[in-house]
Amino acid sequence: MLTRRSVLLATSALALLALPGRGFAAEQVVKIGIDASLTGGDAQSALLVKNGAVLAIEEANANKAVPGVKFEAMVLDDGTATAGQYDPAQGAINARKMVADHAVVAAVGPQMSGVGKAMAPILSWGDLATITPSSTNPDLTDPKFAQQYRPAGKPIYFRTVATDAYQGPNMANYFADTLKVKSVFVLDDTGAYGEGLANAFQAQAAKKGIKVLGRDKLDPKAADYSAVLTKIKQLNPQALYYGGVLQAGVKLVKQSYDILPGVVKAGGDGLSGPEMLTGAGFPAAEGWYTTNASPHVTEDPAIQDWVARYKAKFNLLPDDYAVTAYDATLVIIDAVKRVAATGKPVTRAAVRDAIQTAKVKTLQGTVSFDANGDIEDRVIAIFQVHKNDKYPLDDIIHQFRYVGVAPQA
Secondary structure, three states, rough: OOOHHHHHHHHHHHHHHOOOOOOOOOEEEEEEEEEEEEEEEEEEEHHHHHHHHHHHHHHHHOOOOOOOOEEEEEEEEEEOOOOOOOOHHHHHHHHHHHHHHOEEEEEOOOOHHHHHHHHHHHHOOOOEEEEEEEOOHHHHHOOOHHHHHHHOOOEEEEEEOOHHHHHHHHHHHHHHHOOOOEOOOOEEEOOHHHHHHHHHHHHHHHOOOOOEEEEEEEEOOOOOOOOHHHHHHHHHOOOEEOOOOOOHHHHHHHHHHOOOOOOOOEEEEHHOOOOHHHHHHOOOOOOEEEEOOOOOOOHHHHHHHHHHHHHHHOOOOOOHHHHHHHHHHHHHHHHHHHHOOOOOOOOOHHHHHHOOOOOOOOOOOEHHHHHOEEEOOOOOOEEEOOOOOOOOOOOOOHHEEEEEEEOOO
């Protein structure tokens, strides 16, 4: 286990490697960690995220974004076959690997909030900033939990997405104001993200006058949810809301199609992945609402050149979290560039401080952070799944139809 003492020694060693006046030798390697859930139920979504970060690094090198610096990616997988999805214990191991490598000055990730809660304290003691493109649990940047998730003091957990303090309530507003939902049953998958999102949605739904008929949990490893879905059917809800990721989500989408026909069904960004389309399939996925904790930009004419570059590189269409991963990496590269331009050592602490003061023009707009590391632009986008036979089943741009921005809470 990496102790506080060993982390501090590692950090000191990094500082010594970047003594004032030395500067960077030609093609000095600076590493950016990338952590995503590349094994298990969210693997395809994770691949899109990882690719976004990798593309930013490769383009920075090709364009010599920071003279004398060559960026390299340290790609780590926090998913395990045992968990069948993200695994917080593996995330902690990955955080220690990043901290132990003196060339890693910042990171992109993790993809999932449960992993973020395991990684954040380790990254804090290692003085290593990370920018998550998709983990949305509010606790990670809430000053009430600073002792737990940033024990060394300064914020190290930044986001290029909004938190579930906006994603859950704003979708509840859409239920009440636009869909005119009067009753709902709420489910979660027991994970840090799923529980937090469902809690936030449920609280706002009640405030908006929606009757919450009940709340239950799904075991992500269970195969059959018919018992809980049958119980929900007997309550005759107008709507179903799910907080969680795709390991349980795909099975829920499949099984609720037969047991809960005619019910409005929705979930958060944990469902907004190609696995929902290929795993659950149609007609089961038809009509489900999902959200993203970021602006929807993949169909914006202004970034179609980037979409084309991404597709040419990876033979995949990007989603909005591929965009937020790319943007997170741009922020790190900009931070390194600004530190290097001062002539001071490019240390983890200096890069972290530069990230804190970032105002970077990105694909989603100008990214800047509040004092706790949360992005200042907190847009929640809403989608509804509608099958489009003109495009492949896993084409998330054309199968997830953009509805609009969720009403702010």
